[in-house]
Amino acid sequence: xxxxxxxxxxxxxxxxxxxxxxxxxxxxxxxxxxxxxxxxxxxxxxxxxxxxxxxxxxxxxxxxxxxxxxxxxxxxxxxxxxxxxxxxxxxxxxxxxxxxxxxxxxxxxxxxxxxxxxxxxxxxxxxxxxxxxxxxxxxxxxxxxxxxxxxxxxxxxxxxxxxxxxxxxxxxxxxxxxxxxxxxxxxxxxxxxxxxxxxxxxxxxxxxxxxxxxxxxxxxxxxxxxxxxxxxxxxxxxxxxxxxxxxxxxxxxxxxxxxxxxxxxxxxxxxxxxxxxxxxxxxxxxxxxxxxxxxxxxxxxxxxxxxxxxxxxxxxxxxxxxxxxxxxxxxxxxxxxxxxxxxxxxxxxxxxxxxxxxxxxxxxxxxxxxxxxxxxxxxxxxxxxxxxxxxxxxxxxxxxxxxxxxxxxxxxxxxxxxxxxxxxxxxxxxxx
Amino acid sequence: xxxxxxxxxxxxxxxxxxxxxxxxxxxxxxxxxxxxxxxxxxxxxxxxxxxxxxxxxxxxxxxxxxxxxxxxxxxxxxxxxxxxxxxxxxxxxxxxxxxxxxxxxxxxxxxxxxxxxxxxxxxxxxxxxxxxxxxxxxxxxxxxxxxxxxxxxxxxxxxxxxxxxxxxxxxxxxxxxxxxxxxxxxxxxxxxxxxxxxxxxxx
Numbered sequence: 279x280x281x282x283x284x285x286x287x288x289x290x291x292x293x294x295x296x297x298x299x300x301x302x303x304x305x306x307x308x309x310x311x312x313x314x315x316x317x318x319x320x321x322x323x324x325x326x327x328x329x330x331x332x333x334x335x336x337x338x339x340x341x342x343x344x345x346x347x348x349x350x351x352x353x354x355x356x357x358x359x360x361x362x363x364x365x366x367x368x369x370x371x372x373x374x375x376x377x378x379x380x381x382x383x384x385x386x387x388x389x390x391x392x393x394x395x396x397x398x399x400x401x402x403x404x405x406x407x408x409x410x411x412x413x414x415x416x417x418x419x420x421x422x423x424x425x426x427x428x429x430x431x432x433x434x435x436x437x438x439x440x441x442x443x444x445x446x447x448x449x450x451x452x453x454x455x456x457x458x459x460x461x462x463x464x465x466x467x468x469x470x471x472x473x474x475x476x477x478x479x480x481x482x483x484x485x486x487x488x489x490x491x492x493x494x495x496x497x498x499x500x501x502x503x504x505x506x507x508x509x510x511x512x513x514x515x516x517x518x519x520x521x522x523x524x525x526x527x528x529x530x531x532x533x534x535x536x537x538x539x540x541x542x543x544x545x546x547x548x549x550x551x552x553x554x555x556x557x558x559x560x561x562x563x564x565x566x567x568x569x570x571x572x573x574x575x576x577x578x579x580x581x582x583x584x585x586x587x588x589x590x591x592x593x594x595x596x597x598x599x600x601x602x603x604x605x606x607x608x609x610x611x612x613x614x615x616x617x618x619x620x621x622x623x624x625x626x627x628x629x630x631x632x633x634x635x636x637x638x639x640x641x642x643x644x645x646x647x648x649x650x651x652x653x654x655x656x657x658x659x660x661x662x663x664x665x666x667x668x669x670x671x672x673x674x675x676x677x678x679x680x681x682x683x684x685x686x687x688x689x690x691x692x693x694x695x696x697x698x699x700x701x702x703x704x705x706x707x708x709x710x
Numbered sequence: 711x712x713x714x715x716x717x718x719x720x721x722x723x724x725x726x727x728x729x730x731x732x733x734x735x736x737x738x739x740x741x742x743x744x745x746x747x748x749x750x751x752x753x754x755x756x757x758x759x760x761x762x763x764x765x766x767x768x769x770x771x772x773x774x775x776x777x778x779x780x781x782x783x784x785x786x787x788x789x790x791x792x793x794x795x796x797x798x799x800x801x802x803x804x805x806x807x808x809x810x811x812x813x814x815x816x817x818x819x820x821x822x823x824x825x826x827x828x829x830x831x832x833x834x835x836x837x838x839x840x841x842x843x844x845x846x847x848x849x850x851x852x853x854x855x856x857x858x859x860x861x862x863x864x865x866x867x868x869x870x871x872x873x874x875x876x877x878x879x880x881x882x883x884x885x886x887x888x889x890x891x892x893x894x895x896x897x898x899x900x901x902x903x904x905x906x907x908x909x910x911x912x913x
Contacts, residue, residue, distance in 0.1 A: 483766070483793040487722050490815040494728030497818040501735035516731050523724055563793075566766065 286348070290407075290427050290444050349445040352431070355403050357382045357396075360440060369447060371418040378417070388413035388421070402428045402441045411448065423452040483563050484530050488523040495520045533588075543589060543671055547582035547695035550590075550619050550627055557594045558617070564599070568606045570613040572598070577620050580627050584695040585672055593665040594629065597688050600662065601633035604686065608636040622691050626674065632687040637680040646678050665690075714829045715739040715759035719749045719775065720791070721767045729762060729791075732818055733825065746770035750778065758836055760787045760809065760828035762821075765799050773799065776806055785835055787828035791816070838908070845909050848894050856893070859886040863899060864906045 343350050349366035353359055359379050362372075370386050372378045378386075387395050391412040398410035407429045414424045426445040430438040495516040502508040533556075558572055565572050598615055605613045612634045622628035638646060647666040666676045674691040681687050716733050718740060720726040726742045733740050739759070743749040747770055749761075765772040772790055779786065787809035792800045800811035809828045812821055852860065862872045869887065873880045896902040 486793050486814050487725055491722075491724045491728035493815050494725075494732040494818065498728070498731040498735045501732075501818070505735075516728075519724065519727065519731075523728075526724070562768075563766070 286427050286444060286446075290429055290442070346444075349443075351443050351445065353383055353399070353441040353443060354439075355399070355441075357384050357399065359383055366445070369416075369424070369445060370414070371416040371420060386414050386416055388415050398426075398428070399441060402430050403438050405430055405438060422447050423449045481530065481534055481560060484559060485527055488527040488530070491523045492520050492527075495523070543586045545584045545586055545672070548585045548587050548590070550580060550583050550585070550629060550692065551576040551578070553585070553587050553590050554594060554617055554619060554629070556587075557591045557598065561595055561598050561602075565602050565615065568602050568613065570602050570605060570615060573614060573616045575616060575618045577618075580619055580621060582695045583627055583692040585692055589668045590672070590692070593668050593690065594631070596662065596665045597631040600688075601631060601635060601686065605633055605635040610635050626691045626693050628689055628691050630687060630689045632681055632685055634685045637684050638678060638686050640680065647676060712756075712758050713739055714832065715741055715757050716825055716829075717749065717753065717759060717761045717786070718742040719744075719746060719761065719767070719772070720764040721745055721769075722764070725764075729821075733762075733822070736822055736826075738825070738829075746772070746775035746778075749775065753784075755784050755786070758829070758832050760789060760825060760832055762789050762791060762825070765790050765792045765796055765803065765811075773803055773806070776803060776808060780807060785832075787831050787835075789821075789824050789828055842908060845905055848905075849909060851893050852890065856886050856890050859883060860890045860894075860902065860906070863887060863890070864903050 343363050346363055347365055349363065349369040351359055351362040351366050359381060362370075362375065362378055367373070367375070367378065370378055384392055384395070395410065395412050398408050401408045407427075409425065409427050411423060411425050414422050416422060424445050425448045426443045428441050428443040431440040431442050433439050499513050499516055502513070554574065554576060558574065562572060594617070598617070601615045602613075614634045616630075616632050618628075618630040618632075620628055620630070647662050662676075662678075669676045669690045669692070673693045676688065676690040679687050679689075716738050718726050718729050718733075720729070720742070721744055723744060726744070730740045730742055741752075743752060746767060763772040763775060770778075776788055779788075788803070788807075790800055790803045790808050790811035792811055792813050797813070800808075800813075803811060809831065810824050812824060849857070858876060859872060862875060867875070869880050869883045872878075872887075873883045876883070878886075890896075891902065894902060894905060896905065
């Protein structure tokens, strides 16, 4: 929420109250005033003092409104600006009242915001106090974001005849918000790219396989053709192999591209073991270079989970790399990473990644998923926090603990793609 | 003599098939194995040839297979195939006695040249091995006295000097020496010296 909102509401209540009183007073007593004026000559001093007091009241109200630092305006139901204070004139870049009073407010509302603006006005004229934001294009074509606190004004009979709005420029606030959002997205992308960069060696190796095979098949063909005595039919099989391997290389690249571009979750029923194997293929290389063995203990009878494979790969990749790096930094003698998959509850599975590293300090165990928390010299502390947000976006959760024999255990759960309800239970629930 | 065989061990079956296709283009026999263990189980050490081995494999790695073979005194020349950036591993392999290594993706001629060389080295080794075992059986047929005489003759001593050293008559030394030459199938002292050197190599 925007700060100073309370103050604004307080202001609007006071102003609203004063204005309502004044306008009702003005409206209802206008006729009486005129009568009073006509008859002023034959009236005595007491009448004159009533008139004075009314004028005094109106004057006081005008002063309050005109000296108000925020834009205060009255609008009719069709959007016509009835009154506006000097702060309001400045806000819309008007030089004088005539520039804006009597004109429709929509002339300064950006086209894409007109519909929502009308909607908000409708609500106010239905009797509701409404806060709304809109993009404005001022009389000098300056683009600004504005926020209006609006309340209905009623006449003596209780009919709403105007909207009282206090508006202020929130452009800076909006920009800061936007910047923060962009920053966050950028950070996530950078983190993903850095994961990517570290996986690049693994991917290079992975791509090397089909490329080598293609070169070998092709050269084998050339050699046989140059030597002669080769029937073309004999070349079909190796050439088909070339095609297969080219497709295999293409699949790897597609995978990489998805990994970099991905922004929205695409949940599909997935085999978690297949996801784990795909990750291990890419991270094994790095693990070996750090003399780390990766052991898989995958339950072959797991139902499918509802997951975005690329995202979950990123999570597993992060967790495995964390483990590998932790053991490297601690210079652990035994370096093993074990990945277990297993059933967890009736509606979820669990992936567990454990290592033989130094474990986590109990004092910081609750902080490991915080953004920018890192125990690594070179770390930025994004890996685990991104992993956590990905898992949570899947409806699962992540936990960290120290292993009984040292080391760190990280577990995360994922929901099954279909709730595993037995037929009997289903029948029961229908009949109950 | 048996035809040489190129043994390929690679867990990536497509790569293994492609290497086979390439090597068969120079009319060599090829056998492929999907893992180090499969090779250990299926390899017949009597078959000459060479081993083309992927460094990186799940389960037993190429380096581990190399260790196993060395421990079992299997002398087949190994050409390691390494992926991008595995140079350190390759250096280790060569230090541990690998014949050569080649980085993937490789030039076909480079691989085929290395394979030809490795096969030649294997043939030479096997030839020497046969020679050595023949020599060994000849040596065994010598009496202790004849061996003493041979040792001194090979050192370049004259019959007389040998007789003096061993406290024998020159005549007796002469007889022993003739016996040694006969049993060792040596045509000259120079032959005998070569044989002695070859025999020493194996000890």
